[in-house]
Amino acid sequence: MAETSRPQARRPRNRKAQLADAAAELFRKHGYHQVSVNDIARAAGVTGPAVYRHFRGKQDILAHVLLSGMDTFGLVTEGALATTGTAGDQLAALLRAVAELAVDRREITALWRWEGRHLAEADRTKIRHRGAELMAQWGIALRDARPELSKSDAELLCWATLSVYGSLSDHHTSPPRRRFEDLLVTLASAITSWEVPRGDPVPVPEPEPAPTTPGSRREELLTAAISLFRERGYAAVSMEDIGARAGMAGPSIYRYFPGKAAILVAGGYRMADRLARTAAHAMTLPAQEALHHLATSYVDTVLRSDNIMATFANELRNLPERDRKDLVRLQRHYVGHWYRLLRTVAPELPEPDAKVVVHVALTIVNDLARTPKLLRRPRIAAELTELAVTVLDAGR
Template sequence: MQAEGGATRSSSRRERLADAAAELFRRYGYPAVSVADIAAAVGVTGPALYRHFKGKQAILAHVLLNGMDALAAVVDEASVTFAGKPQKALDRIVERQAELSVAHRDISALWRWQGMHLEDADRRRLRKRGGAMLGQWSQLLVRVRPGLSPADADLLCWAAFSVFGSVAVHHASLPKRRFEQLLVTLADAVLSATLPTGADDTEDAGGDESWRAVPAEPSRREELLSVATRLFHQRGFHAVSMEDIGAAAGMAGPSVYRHFDSKASIMLAAAYRMADGLEVDVRRALAAATDPADALHRIVASYVDFVANSDGVAMQYGQELAAVAERHRTELRKRQRDYVAHWVRLLRTLRPEVSEAQARITVHAALTVINDLPRTRSVRTRPALAAELTELAMTVLTAAGRTNVESPG
C-alpha cells in the first residue's frame, strides 16, 4: 500500500511539474524559463525535478505530446461512439475540441509557439500524431460531404483546428459555455464552407496594386530584415545568432553590424515595419471601400496578401520582444491592438448583435486561420490558397452573428 501511495504521489508531482512548466513557458517563453524556476513553482529542488524529467525540454515534450494525444482521443472516441453516423461524430469532435481549447488555452499556446524548441524526434512525433488526428477528422468530413475532395477536406479541417488554436493568441473571453458555443459556431461554419473555384484572383480585391511593387534589388538592410524575420519565425528569436542572419543573407556575420547594432534592433525594426505596412493597408482599404462589408473584405484580402508576401511571418508582439525596451513593447502592442480594433469595429458595424468580446474572439480566429494555413505543409502549395484564405476568414467573420451566444442558457 505504501508503494502504491508513493507511486501516486510521484505521478501527481510529475503532473504538477508539467502543469507549472506549461504555465511558465506560456507566460515567459521557453528560453526564459529555467529548471530551477519550474522546481520552485512546485516547491521542490532542482535535483528533485530530475527524478521525474530529464530536463525542461523533456517537460515541454511531455506537455505537448499529451495535449495532442487528448485531441486524438476526442477523434477516436467520436468515431467509435458514432460509427456509421459521420455527422454525429463530426459534431462530437467539434464540441469536444471547443471544450478542450477553452479549458486548456495554455496548451494551445505552447503547441503554436514553443514546439520549435523540441528535439527533432519529439517534433516529428508531434507532427505525426497531429497529422494522423487531422487525417481521421478529414475522412469523417468527406463522408459528411461526399463531393469534397480529400485535399479540400484537409484544408477545412486545418482551418477549423486554427479556429480552436486561436484562443492562445489573445485574452478575450466569455463565460465558459458561451465561449465554447462561439467556437463551435465558427468551426462549423468553416467545415461547411464552399471553397472558391478557378484561378486565384484576390489581387483585385484591393484595387490598384502597383504601390506594392518593390525594387528589383532591395537594400542590404531590407534583405537582412527579411532574412532575420524568417529565421526568427522558423527557429525562435533566441536560437538565431547574428552569424546565422549574415550567413542566410550571404554576408559575414560582422558585416551585419554595419546595418544593425544587435539582434534585438533587427527584431524591433522588423516589428515596426510590419506595423507600418498593416496600417497602410487599412488606410487604403477604407479609402477604397464602398461600404462596411466591402471594407472588411478588402482588409481581409490585404492581410492575406501581406502574410503571403512577408516570408510567412505575421509576428506576434509577445515573448519575442522581451529583448527590446519596454517603451517599444508598449507601442507595438498598442499598434497591434489598434489593427485588430479596425476588424472588430467593422464586424460589429455589420453585426450589431455581436458583443465586443465575441467580435474580438471571432476576429482573432479569422486572423489565425490566415496566419496558420500557409505554414501547414499539406496546404501551402495550393494554387488558389490566397483566395481560399480570404474566403475562409470571411466565413469565420460572418458566422459570428448566427448564434447569439450571449443569450441566457
C-alpha cells in the same frame, strides 16, 4: 514522555503531471526560452532539484507536455467519433468536444503552434507522426460527413477548423464558458460546412522585393534574420548566423544593425506600417465593404510578408520593452478596426464575442499561410480571404 515524530509528507503521485501543467502554462505565457527549470519548480511548489526526479531538463519537459497534449487531443477525438449516430452527428460531437477542450486547456494548441522547434529531432519526429495521425482522423470524419469533398479540400478545412480552436492561444478574451464553447462550435461548423469555391488559379502574391538602393544590404540582412528567426527561434540565432545567411561576415554586419533586437524591431515596425496603410483605406468604406477589404488586404500582406508576420507573433516577447509596448499598441489599434467594424454590422454581438471572432479569422490566415502544403493550392489567396469572411459572417 517520548517526543512524537512528525510524519513525513508524501510526494503526490501526480507530481510529474503537476510539473507538466505548470510548465505548459508558463511556456504559453512567456515562451520557451524565457522560462527556466526553477520557474517551473516554483510554479509547481517544489524545489529545482525535485524537477530532475521526473525530467532530464527543460527540453524533456516540453516534449512531455506536447506529446501528452496530443494524446489528450487524440482521446477526445476518438471519443467523439465513437458516438452513435450519423457521420454528421459524429462530426458535430467532435467539434463540441474539442471546443470544450480548447476552453479548458488553451495551452495545448499554443505549444503545438509555437514551441515544437525547440525539441530534439527524435521528439519532433514523434510529434509529426502523431499530428499526421490526428489530421488523418479529422479528414476521414469530415469526408464521411461530406463525401463530395476531395482529400485536399478536406485537408484545407481541417487545418482551418483546428485554427478556430488554436486561436485561443493568441488572446485572453473569455466570454462566459458555455457561450464561449457555443461560439467556437458555430465558427468551426461554418468552416466544416463551407463550400470550397471553384475557379481559375490565382497566384500567391510575390514577396515585396528588396530595394535596389545602397540600403539594400540592410534589407538582405533583415530578410535573412527574419527567415532564421522563423526557422530556429530568436534565441538560437546569432548575428554571425545572420551575416552568413546574407553573405556578410565580421564587423560589417553591425554597420546596419547594432544587434539582433534591432533587426526584430525593424521587422515589427515594417509589418505595422503595412497594416496601418491598408486599414486607413478600409476605414473610408462602408462597414460591410470595409470588413471584406480588411480581410483581403490582410491575406495579401501576410502572403507578401516573407515570414515577418509569423516571426513577429512568435518573438514579440524578445523585443526591448519600449518597442514591445509600442508595437503591441499598434497591433491592438489595427485589430481594433476589425472589432469596431464587426460590431457596426452586428451591434447585438457582445464585445468579447466580437474579439473571439476576429481572432479566429486572423489566426486562420496566419496558420494556413505558413503551411507549405496549403500554399501550393492554386487559389489559396482567395480561399484564405473567403475563409476569413466566412468566420466574420458566422460570428454575426
